[in-house]
Amino acid sequence: MGVDRREFLKIAGYATLFGLGGTAAIDILAPGELEASATGIPLTRGKRWAMVIDMRKCLAQQDKKKCKDCMVACHREHNVPDWGEPQHAVKWIWQDKYEHVFPDHPNEFVDEGVEGRPFILMCNHCYNPPCVRVCPTQATFKREDGIVVMDMHRCIGCRFCMAACPYGSRSFNWGDPRKAPKSLNPDYPTNKAYPERSKGVVEKCNFCTELVDKGELPICVQACDKIKVNALHFGDLANPESNVRKLLRDHYSVRRKPALGTGPNVFYII
Amino acid sequence: MLDRALKGTTGYWSWLVFLLVLIGVGAGCYLYQFSEGLRITGLSRDVSWGLYIGQLTYFVGIAAGGVMVVLPYYLHDYKAFGRITILGEFLAIAAIIMCLLFVLVDLGNPVRLMNMILYPTPNSILFWDMIVLNVYLLLNIVIGWNVLAAERKGIKYQKWVKVLAYISIPWAFTIHTVTAFLYAGLPGRHFWLSAIMAARFLSSAFCAGPAxxxxxCLIVKKVSKFDPGKEQLQTLGGIIAYAMIINVFFYLLELFTAFYSQIPGHMHAFEYLFHGLDGHGQLAPWMWTATGFAVVALILLIIPATRRKQDTLAVACVSVIIATWIDKGLGLIIGGFTPNCFETVTPYWPTTLEILITIGVLAVGFFVLTILYKVAVSIKEEASA
Incomplete structure (x- = not known):
């Protein structure tokens, strides 16, 4: 690199002096190296976050038990109210059968391995999100790291985004979450870390920005890793050496309704 | 001029009181919806727009339809319509007020409405819809009021009013085009993803509005001394005939594309609407009713004798309104969400509360319409006296 210890400390010192932090020095001296060395570890510096769902592992786990760990963890993390009514359900991560998840792949003679099997669904954090395009208040927007987020305090509840989303990934608070049945929400709202929403706003999966910003993995990934199933992989598509890019290089993957040009960033290995 | 609305017959006052009762009931139901949220409606996560947005769509059409009297008068100097342009403009005002109220009652968080102005977003079609609807409302208020004021004084309206009238003509086309764009640009909603949507909207507007x-006009003739005129109704009848033919033709174009291509996504919504899908067919009787009325309307409008006779023209107009209302106020929105993103059917039907709120908004519109028409007709009566 042609930088001796003395020079490194000098630059790092200046960088710190200017409030750039230690990583800035590495960026100046050896651009890209930190990212490469941190492959697979989520940092706060992703450019295009994505999820790769290894359905082989997920379904193998489903065979053992009706596993809902990722969903339970997510809905607890984000204070998601349960109304007990499917038509008013608020869904961040949920399951539906293969045929419903991929309705544009109709096959009369479908593989037994996937026929009628429960697939994991969440917001696709599209590269070209139609929900963002239609929102009249910019209450939903795409962050620089590719995560499509929702400002539940700005949303006026027009539900244009729900009409625009081709994936059914957006949920509306049809009622006041505090009035959701107590039996289903025994300790609502318990989680002070995540804002409680009002009635009449739209919400959806946020790829756990609150955790990613702290350098942690999304809670669904954590829940899946905790039981050592490791079906969910979160990483940066912009980095050719990332875990997700490696998985997509090594396996055939599909996305939901890719022909619509939304550029879903959730991939399924089947 | 508004004082004319304060003098009226018992019939006039009873009608206003009747509308006020409906408004009161609707407002009460709305307060309940405001406190409980939209879960009191029949809407769901799969069919997230319904009766309210359907009415918005329909009444934007009624408002745009008013231009069918304004355009011949101002652009083609068709003098006969000079008598009734004010009725077209005042109808547009009442219709736009209903549209704005239908958006308002559909919002989950109406108190944050101003966010649309605080955070203007040109990439959202709803932002443009807000602009075109409000400007059209303003244009019609200013034009209508000034033309009527001039008529009261027995003078010709000022030049600048005519300039605004010229602007209002293409503007009427934009309100319904932009409203169609709300739907026609959404990926994954096959039923709406059609380039002919805006043209269909305009054609149905130009038959439903004049109808x-x-x-x-017939009611005005009956309850007042002002006669909108026989020739005027004849010409309107012709306009309605052409627009309804084009409207039905455009619908058939949609059917051809869907059923000749045999692409399931394009056929499903039509199958759901006219036949039923996955055992859900609650809209089929409605859509066939609409078809029946459309046929009746076409027959009565195309045959010159029935189009010219006032009674049969009235029947034709009622048929046009029923057919286009079912198509746009009901089928279009529900069909767009059915089947849903997962190719399954989530049935939707408005609840009683939802219907009462809808009737309340309609009553507001007709209340405004009655007041405006009362003023206009009183001034016309005075002018001719």
């Missing part, structure tokens, strides 16, 4: 106007 309502014909009926209103």
């Amino acid at each position: 309502l106007l014909v009926l209103l």
Whole structure:
């Protein structure tokens, strides 16, 4: 690199002096190296976050038990109210059968391995999100790291985004979450870390920005890793050496309704 | 001029009181919806727009339809329509007020409405819809009021009013085009993803709006000394005939594309609407009713004798209104969400509360319409006296 210890400390010192932090020095001296060395570890510096769902592992786990760990963890993390009514359900991560998840792949003679099997669904954090395009208040927007987020305090509840989303990934608070049945929400709202929403706003999966910003993995990934199933992989598509890019290089993957040009960033290995 | 609305017959006052009762009931139901949220409606996560947005769509059409009397008068100097342009403009005002109220009652968080102005977003079609609807409302208020004021004084309206009238003509086309764009640009909603949507909206607007106007003219003739005129109704009848033919033709174009291509996504919504899908067919009787009325309307409008006779023209107009209302106020929105993103069917039907709120908004519109028409007709009576 042609930088001796003395020079490194000098630059790092200046960088710190200017409030750039230690990583800035590495960026100046050896651009890209930190990212490469941190492959697979989520940092706060992703450019295009994505999820790769290894359905082989997920379904193998489903065979053992009706596993809902990722969903339970997510809905607890984000204070998601349960109304007990499917038509008013608020869904961040949920399951539906293969045929419903991929309705544009109709096959009369479908593989037994996937026929009628429960697939994991969440917001696709599209590269070209139609929900963002239609929102009249910019209450939903795409962050620089590719995560499509929702400002539940700005949303006026027009539900244009729900009409625009081709994936059914957006949920509306049809009622006041505090009035959701107590039996289903025994300790609502318990989680002070995540804002409680009002009635009449739209919400959806946020790829756990609150955790990613702290350098942690999304809670669904954590829940899946905790039981050592490791079906969910979160990483940066912009980095050719990332875990997700490696998985997509090594396996055939599909996305939901890719022909619509939304550029879903959730991939399924089947 | 508004004082004319304060003098009226018992019939006039009873009608206003009747509308006020409906408004009161609707407002009460709305307060309940405001406190409980939209879960009191029949809407769901799969069919997230319904009766309210359907009415928005329909009444944007009624408002745009008013231009069918304004355009011949101002652009083609068709003098006969000079008598009734004010009725077209005042109908547009009432219709736009209903549209704005239908958006308002559909919002989950109406108190944050101003966010649309605080955070203007040109990439959202709803932002443009807000602009075109409000400007059209303003244009019609200013034009209508000034033309009527001039008529009261027995003078010709000022030049600048005519300039605004010229602007209002293409503007009427934009309100319904932009409203169609709300739907026609959404990926994954096959039923709406059609380039002909805006053209279909305009054609149905230009038959439904004038049809309502014909009926209103007949009512005005009956309850006042002002006669909108025989020739005027004849010409409107011709306009309605052409627009309804084009409207039905455009619908058939949609059917051809869907059923000749045999692409399931394009056929499903039509199958759901006219036949039923996955055992859900609650809209089929409605859509066939609409078809029946469309056929009746076409027959009565195409045959010159029935189009010219006032009674049969009235029947034709009622048929046009029923057919286009079912198509746009009901089928279009529900069909767009059915089947849903997962190719399954989530049935939707408005609840009683939802219907009462809808009737309340309609009553507000007709209340405004009655007041405006009362003023206009009183001034016309004075002018001719």
